[in-house]
Amino acid sequence: MAMRTASDSPLLDQYRTLLRGEIQVNRCNDHLCEVIGECELPLIDLSGLRSCHGDDKKACVAAITRASSELGFFQVMNHGISGEFLGDMRREQVKVFQTPIDRNASCGFLNDSYRWGSPTATSVKNFSWSEAFHIPLTKISDETCYGDQFGTLREVLEKLAAEMSKLAQLLAGVLAKNLGSKGLLLEEICNENTCFLRLNRYPKCPISPEIFGLVPHTDSDFLTILCQDQVGGLQLMKDSKWVAVKPNQDALIVNIGDLFQAWSNNEYKSVEHRVMTNGRVERYSIAYLLCPSYDSFIGCCIEPSIYRKFTFGEYRRQVQEDVRQTGHKVGLPKFLL
Template identity: 30%
Template sequence: MVDPLIPTVDLSTFFREDDEDGKRMAMEIITKACSEHGFFQIVNHGVPINLLQRALELSMIFFEYPAEEKLKSSPASDAPLPAGYSMQPQHSTDKNEYLLMFPPGSSFNVLPDNPPEFKQVLEDVFSNLTKTGVLLESIVNQCFGLPANFLREFNHDRSWDLMAALRYFPATETENNGIKEHEDSNILSFVFQDEAGGLEVCKDGEWIPVIPAKGTLVVNIGDVIQVLSNNKFKSATHRVVRPKGRSRYSFAFFYNLQAEKWLEPLPQFSKDIGEPPKYRGFQYNEYLQLRVRNKTHPPSRPEDEIRITHYKINT
């Protein structure tokens, strides 16, 4: 049996100037978790707990509205992604509805006017999680031993970040899939979920439930970090299992990479240390389009779905 506990890291040490030992210990936990399976949790992360709780409460109210009210926030036709309210495509086996948003101020956002507080709370949560993403990115930079601000300069454009408020419908007798097994394509993802739970991470071939804890953010590493690190850090394999008898509510924040970026293993993890690159280089937008196609035109066989292994160099 694997250890069922997902590591929890206290980030308060990174808000203090004089706690180098605390920072070192936190980075050791993060490095170990990301080297093994790419998942950990954070507390004392700087995002107000009452704000996260209020966001969940308001999302529950919104998703209970009649369809005609929710559809007032349908995505704009010219948006690069469906920002606004959407249901999962009917051909998908995933069973959820969601409200997607770009950074506050984006012209593509279509945010609901009701409940009255919801729009402002969404923007406040987004802004706070952006700061958390910048902090976690700098910690990963240190864990890698890269030059100061290397990742921040490589990934300086925050206009590509996304956040989704999600509702997963209750499981049925024959179907409990919320989101099927996958890895995120981005840099870092943050999740906070209600007490229904349902998020699971794959560790050593076993599915481990991530138990909800108030004020805790779940963090997972995405494909971008796996490629840059030449597999030193793992992109986390995870899924959502829908609970029976109730809906599940959560928020997911995706700390992203600019679509036009060229992506390949960094020389610090390949040629500089005599290691062959495990991935061929590619433009990130090409991979994003392939991932979108997985959803819009699902392959007949699950093994034909495009994942980051599409760019793997066979040796």
């Protein structure tokens, strides 16, 4: 099956429509968008958490909490998910995105979770050149979400969801325990009924390397685990400057989300990040999002709190309203006391 191109996607049409309403091309070309260099995220060997030696375990825990507090991003190795399996998952993912757009966007495929571009974008500066399936874990085993063409996709997604869930709970447990006993309530509000898998594709962009594959944002969850390829494109804000993340296909990236920043009273950092497009090659990634139920209250474990209590559902509604009104996410500042 031939690989889809930009001309097969509605991305180019949406971009041109947005561009017609602009005075000039609003690309990422000012001092706030300039990339100052490349960074290699802290690489943490999770075998330390399983070590019989107390010092090894303490060192691993310290590395996780330090990276979460200082950078908000880190990468992990010896995480328990084999490279061979992740390769199988990548091949299934590519096969899904090779199918026609109308197939992905209809027929209930993967819970009708297909999305592309930025439906709410009012300008090219808040437009994302990407497509994705944002799949609730509760739907991954639903046979009605798959067709005959994707008989093995359900099997690999089920295994990936189980493995990612295990890893996310392990890491969240470490971070919650570091906050004190109240933090242990986290495992009660985040489970397979509330979390998501997101399959991402960033097509080759024929317009400019300054077009966002994913607009600058912070994640609205507790934490995200990302499996990416070697193409690169992920960038994060560090010391008020954008830095490119050096890709490491043999490691998984972990980043703190807004809810953990609020839960920890800003001890852990939810850092703004983005993805830039590539004109020569497409990019793939898979993200696991550790989310609570919509009625779960997010309260600080450390007093005095700088945030008011709120539910995850309230937070999501506020984010959506801000995007609708302003074109971008505001996030936690709206919930400061």
